Amino acid sequence: MKNRLFAVLVSVSACGGIEEAADDQPPVPESPRVQEGLQALYMFDEGDGLIVHDTSGVEPAFDLQLDNLVTNHWVPDGHGVEVVGSSVITSTEVAEKVFVACVQANAVSLEVWIEPANNTQNGTIFTYSKNNERNVTLGVEQTRYRGDVRTSNPDPLATELDVNNTVQTPENIAAPAVQHLVYTRNQTTATIYVDGTVANPPNPQDPNQPPPPPPPITDQNGWSPAYQLAFGNETDGNRPWLGKIYLAAIYCRDLTGVEVQKNFAAGFAF
Amino acid sequence: MKAVLLIAALGACSGSIDNDTPAGGEGESMFASTVAPLLREACAGCHEGAGTGPAFLGETGGGDDYLQLLSNSRVVGNFQSATALLLTKGSHSGSSWWDAGQQAKISAWLAAELADFGDNGIPDVLAEWVGCMTIENWNDSRIGEWANKQTDQDATCGGCHSDGEYNFHANATSDTMFIQQRTALGIGSFFQVSAAGETPEVFPTTAKLRSKCSGANLHPGCAVDDEYVEYLDRFYKLTRATLTAGLCGPAGYKTLTDPI
Numbered sequence: 001m002k003n004r005l006f007a008v009l010v011s012v013s014a015c016g017g018i019e020e021a022a023d024d025q026p027p028v029p030e031s032p033r034v035q036e037g038l039q040a041l042y043m044f045d046e047g048d049g050l051i052v053h054d055t056s057g058v059e060p061a062f063d064l065q066l067d068n069l070v071t072n073h074w075v076p077d078g079h080g081v082e083v084v085g086s087s088v089i090t091s092t093e094v095a096e097k098v099f100v101a102c103v104q105a106n107a108v109s110l111e112v113w114i115e116p117a118n119n120t121q122n123g124t125i126f127t128y129s130k131n132n133e134r135n136v137t138l139g140v141e142q143t144r145y146r147g148d149v150r151t152s153n154p155d156p157l158a159t160e161l162d163v164n165n166t167v168q169t170p171e172n173i174a175a176p177a178v179q180h181l182v183y184t185r186n187q188t189t190a191t192i193y194v195d196g197t198v199a200n201p202p203n204p205q206d207p208n209q210p211p212p213p214p215p216p217i218t219d220q221n222g223w224s225p226a227y228q229l230a231f232g233n234e235t236d237g238n239r240p241w242l243g244k245i246y247l248a249a250i251y252c253r254d255l256t257g258v259e260v261q262k263n264f265a266a267g268f269a270f
Numbered sequence: 271m272k273a274v275l276l277i278a279a280l281g282a283c284s285g286s287i288d289n290d291t292p293a294g295g296e297g298e299s300m301f302a303s304t305v306a307p308l309l310r311e312a313c314a315g316c317h318e319g320a321g322t323g324p325a326f327l328g329e330t331g332g333g334d335d336y337l338q339l340l341s342n343s344r345v346v347g348n349f350q351s352a353t354a355l356l357l358t359k360g361s362h363s364g365s366s367w368w369d370a371g372q373q374a375k376i377s378a379w380l381a382a383e384l385a386d387f388g389d390n391g392i393p394d395v396l397a398e399w400v401g402c403m404t405i406e407n408w409n410d411s412r413i414g415e416w417a418n419k420q421t422d423q424d425a426t427c428g429g430c431h432s433d434g435e436y437n438f439h440a441n442a443t444s445d446t447m448f449i450q451q452r453t454a455l456g457i458g459s460f461f462q463v464s465a466a467g468e469t470p471e472v473f474p475t476t477a478k479l480r481s482k483c484s485g486a487n488l489h490p491g492c493a494v495d496d497e498y499v500e501y502l503d504r505f506y507k508l509t510r511a512t513l514t515a516g517l518c519g520p521a522g523y524k525t526l527t528d529p530i
Contacts, residue, residue, distance in 0.1 A: 094504065096510065224406065224410075225512060226407060
C-alpha cells in the first residue's frame with residue numbers, strides 16, 4: 001500500500017505551542033488534501049479482503065468492513081469498491097473519535113469521490129446513523145443529492161428539537177459519472193459541493209423584500225454515539241445505493257469553498 | 271485546595287496553577303505512613319483490582335491506592351469519619367474490625383484530607399459517570415443481558431442479584447437494572463475507578479467479573495463469553511463518548527425512584 005500519511009511540518013507540543021521541525025529532519029511533503037479537522041479517511045485501495053482502512057492518521061484508526069464480496073467488490077485497477085447489489089460497508093464499533101469531535105465542533109463535512117451506477121435510485125451514500133435515525137447523512141434521490149444532519153435548536157421559541165435539517169441540490173446534478181461530493185454543515189448553514197462548485201446556491205434575494213432573518217444557531221448535541229458510520233446503505237439495509245466509491249472522508253468542521261476545491265484538485269488516486 | 275491537583279494535568283500548560291498548591295498535602299503523607307499499611311494488610315485481599323469485594327484499592331498499591339480511595343466518596347465519606355465506610359462498615363466476611371488505635375489513625379488521616387481538600391471534597395468520578403449514563407446507550411449496548419447470563423448451577427445472574435444481593439445488581443427487567451446501576455450501591459456492579467493515569471478514570475469491572483465467574487469464593491461458575499464482555503465494553507465506550515463530548519447530565523447518584 002502506498003504511504004498515504006502526510007506528516008505535518010509542525011508538531012503541537014504538550015502545551016499547545018507550535019514547534020518547528022528539527023533542522024535535521026528530512027523534508028516532509030505537504031498533503032495535497034486538507035488535513036485540519038479530518039477524523040477518518042478511506043481510500044478504498046486495499047484491493048482485496050473485507051477491511052477498509054481508516055488512513056487519516058488520527059488515532060485510533062476506525063476501520064470499516066465490507067459485508068461480503070458478492071454484492072460489492074474491489075475495482076480491478078486498485079482504487080475503489082463497486083457496490084452492485086444491496087450491501088453495507090460499516091463497523092459496529094463505537095465511532096468515538098468522530099462523535100466527540102463533531103459534537104464539540106458543532107460542524108461536520110462528509111466528502112466522497114463516487115460514480116453512481118444510475119440516476120434513478122434513492123439511496124444512502126455515506127451516513128452516520130442507525131435504523132434510519134441519523135446524526136448525519138449524504139444521500140441521493142435520483143438526480144438530486146441530499147444532506148441531513150441532526151441538530152438541536154436551542155432557540156426557546158422552537159417547538160421541535162432534534163430535527164433533521166435537510167439541504168438538497170436541484171435536479172439533474174447527480175449523474176452516472178465520477179463526481180466529487182462534499183456536504184458541509186456548521187451552526188447556521190449547510191452546503192453541498194459537486195466537483196468543487198456549490199450545488200445548492202441560495203435563492204436570489206428579492207430586492208423589494210426585507211432581508212430574511214438570520215437562521216437560528218443550532219448545535220449537534222442530539223447526536224447519538226451509538227450510531228454507525230456506513231457507506232452504500234443504511235445499517236438496516238433499507239436504502240441501498242449502487243455505484244463505485246473511490247474515496248471518503250469525514251471532517252468535524254465545515255470545509256470552506258477553497259478547501260473543497262483543494263480536495264477536488266487532489267483527486268482520489270494521489 | 272488539593273482538589274486542584276487532580277485536575278492539574280488538564281491545566282498544566284495554562285500557567286495558572288497556584289504555586290502555593292502543595293505537591294502532596296499532609297493527608298497524602300499520612301496515608302502512606304499510617305493508613306496504607308493497614309489497608310494493604312486487612313483489605314487488599316478482597317478489595318483491590320479484580321478482588322471479590324467492591325474494589326476501592328488499586329492494583330499496584332502505593333499511589334494507586336491513594337488516588338483510587340480519594341475517588342470513592344462512599345468509602346472515604348467525603349472525609350467525614352461518621353460517614354466513611356472505611357470506619358462504619360464494621361466486621362464483615364469473617365474479618366475482624368479495626369481496633370481503637372487503627373480507627374484513630376484512619377480518623378486522623380481523614381481529618382487531614384478534609385483540611386487539605388476543604389468542605390467540597392473531591393470530584394466523585396463515579397457520580398459524574400452516572401450523570402453520563404443514558405437508557406438509550408444502555409439499551410443499544412444490550413448490557414442488560416447480563417441478568418440473563420447462565421451459571422453452572424442452572425441459574426442466572428438475575429436469579430441471585432435481582433435486588434442487588436451481594437453488591438451486584440442485575441435485575442431481569444432491563445429498565446430496572448439500569449435504574450439500579452445509577453445508585454451509589456449499584457454503580458460498582460460494572461464500573462470502578464482506576465488511578466493508573468494522572469487523574470482517576472472510570473473503567474469497566476471486566477477483570478472482577480471474570481474473577482467472579484471463575485467459581486472462586488463460593489460464587490457459581492459462569493463463562494464470561496465474549497458477547498457479554500462486548501455488551502459491557504460497548505456501554506462503557508458509549509458512556510465515555512457522552513462524557514468526552516460534554517453531553518452528560520448533572521453528576522450525582524440517583525435513587526431507585528428517580529425517573530429514567
